[in-house]
Amino acid sequence: MSYQQERYIAELAVQRACLLTQKVFFEKAKGTVSKDDKSPVTIGDFGAQALIISAIRKNFPNDEIVAEEEASSLREDKDLSAEIWRLVKDIKLDDAESDNLLGGPLASEQSMLDIIDNGNSAGGPKGRIWALDPIDGTKGFLRGGQYAVCLGLMVDGDVKVGAIGTPNLPVDDAATIDASTGAQQSETAGNGVLFSAVQGEGATSRPLASGGLTTSKSISMRPVAKISDAVFCEGVEAAHSAQGDNAAVAERLGITAPSVRLDSQAKYCSIARGAGDIYLRLPVKKDYQEKIWDHAAGDLIVREAGGQVTDIYGNRLDFSKGRTLATNKGVVASPKALQDQVIDAVKVVLKL
Numbered sequence: 001m002s003y004q005q006e007r008y009i010a011e012l013a014v015q016r017a018c019l020l021t022q023k024v025f026f027e028k029a030k031g032t033v034s035k036d037d038k039s040p041v042t043i044g045d046f047g048a049q050a051l052i053i054s055a056i057r058k059n060f061p062n063d064e065i066v067a068e069e070e071a072s073s074l075r076e077d078k079d080l081s082a083e084i085w086r087l088v089k090d091i092k093l094d095d096a097e098s099d100n101l102l103g104g105p106l107a108s109e110q111s112m113l114d115i116i117d118n119g120n121s122a123g124g125p126k127g128r129i130w131a132l133d134p135i136d137g138t139k140g141f142l143r144g145g146q147y148a149v150c151l152g153l154m155v156d157g158d159v160k161v162g163a164i165g166t167p168n169l170p171v172d173d174a175a176t177i178d179a180s181t182g183a184q185q186s187e188t189a190g191n192g193v194l195f196s197a198v199q200g201e202g203a204t205s206r207p208l209a210s211g212g213l214t215t216s217k218s219i220s221m222r223p224v225a226k227i228s229d230a231v232f233c234e235g236v237e238a239a240h241s242a243q244g245d246n247a248a249v250a251e252r253l254g255i256t257a258p259s260v261r262l263d264s265q266a267k268y269c270s271i272a273r274g275a276g277d278i279y280l281r282l283p284v285k286k287d288y289q290e291k292i293w294d295h296a297a298g299d300l301i302v303r304e305a306g307g308q309v310t311d312i313y314g315n316r317l318d319f320s321k322g323r324t325l326a327t328n329k330g331v332v333a334s335p336k337a338l339q340d341q342v343i344d345a346v347k348v349v350l351k352l
C-alpha cells in the first residue's frame with residue numbers, strides 16, 4: 001500500500017501549523033518577551049497541535065495520535081486558552097481547496113481543547129498511530145533559530161510517512177548555517193522548507209510557502225569520500241546530548257571541522273539534504289528515554305534519503321514500544337556506508 005494520501009495531508013497539516021508558529025513568533029516572541037518566557041512556546045505548541053490533530057481527525061478518523069501536549073492546564077487557564085483561540089481561529093492555507101482538505105477552520109475554542117486531548121494515545125506495536133511534535137526545538141523557536149513542526153505515521157510500529165516543516169531553514173540546500181548558533185532569521189527571503197518521505201518511495205523537500213506536491217524535489221544525503229571530511233550536526237542544548245562525547249567521536253573519525261549546532265529535527269533534515277553528514281545525539285543522562293515524536297519523522301526522512309539511523313549500539317530506533325523509544329539509547333545517523341564506522345567510534349568513546 002502506498003501512503004501518498006497520508007503524505008499529502010501530513011504536508012498540508014504541517015504547513016498550516018507552521019503558519020501559526022510564525023504568527024506566534026512575530027507577535028509574541030520577537031523582541032517583546034525575554035527568551036525565558038515560556039508563553040510563546042505554550043501558545044504555539046497547543047495551537048499547532050490542535051490544527052494538526054483536527055486535520056488528521058478529518059481525513060483519518062480512526063487513527064490514533066501520540067502528541068506531546070494535553071489540554072488539562074489550558075482548561076484551568078481561561079486567559080491562555082482564549083489567547084490561543086484568538087491566534088488559531090483565523091489560520092488557513094492560502095489555497096482554499098487545500099484548506100478544505102484539512103477541514104477548514106476549527107469550530108470553537110471548546111472543540112480546540114477537545115481536539116488537543118486527542119493526542120493521548122499510548123502508542124504501541126499495532127495499528128495506525130501518528131506521532132506529533134507541534135514545536136520541536138522549543139529553545140530554538142524562542143531564540144529565532146531552528147525549530148520544526150514534526151509529524152510521522154507509524155503502522156504496526158513502523159514509520160511509513162514523515163513530514164517536517166522547518167520555517168527557519170534556508171530553502172537553498174547549499175546555504176551555510178552559522179556553525180555556532182544555527183540561527184537563520186525567519187524574515188529573510190528564502191527561508192522555510194517542508195520535508196517529507198514515504199517508506200520505500202524516497203524523501204523530498206519543497207519551499208514551505210509553496211502549495212501542493214508539484215514543486216517537491218527529491219533529496220539525498222551527499223556522498224562522503226573520506227569520513228574525515230564529514231560535517232557533523234548536534235543539538236544546541238548541552239543537556240540534551242553530550243557535546244564532549246560527540247566531539248570525541250568526531251575526533252576519532254578524524255573530523256576536524258567544528259560541529260554545526262541546530263535545535264530540533266532540523267538536524268535530520270539538514271543531513272538528509274546534504275547540508276551536513278552525521279547527526280550525533282549521545283546521551284547525557286543514562287536513564288532518559290527519547291520521545292517518539294522527537295524522532296519518528298526525521299528517522300524516515302534520513303533513511304529514505306540514503307542514510308541509516310540507529311541508537312548508540314547500532315540498533316534501529318524502535319517506535320513500537322509506546323510513547324518513548326524505551327529500548328534505545330541516543331541517536332546516531334549518517335550515510336549508510338559510514339554508519340558502521342561511526343558506531344564503532346561511538347562504542348570506543350562510550351566504552352560500550
Ligand SMILES: Nc1ncnc2c1ncn2[C@@H]1O[C@H](COP(=O)(O)OS(=O)(=O)O)[C@@H](OP(=O)(O)O)[C@H]1O
Pocket residue numbers: 133135136137138139234235236237238239240241262263264265284285288290291294
Ligand atoms: N535529557 C534529555 N536528553 C535528550 N533529549 C531531551 C532531554 N530532555 C528533553 N529532551 C528532548 O529534546 C528535544 C529537543 O531536542 P533538540 O535536538 O532540539 O535538542 S537541542 O536543544 O538542540 O539540544 C526536546 O523537544 P522539545 O521539547 O520539543 O524542544 C525534548 O523532548
Ligand SMILES: [Mg+2]
Pocket residue numbers: 133135136137293294
Ligand atoms: Mg520535541
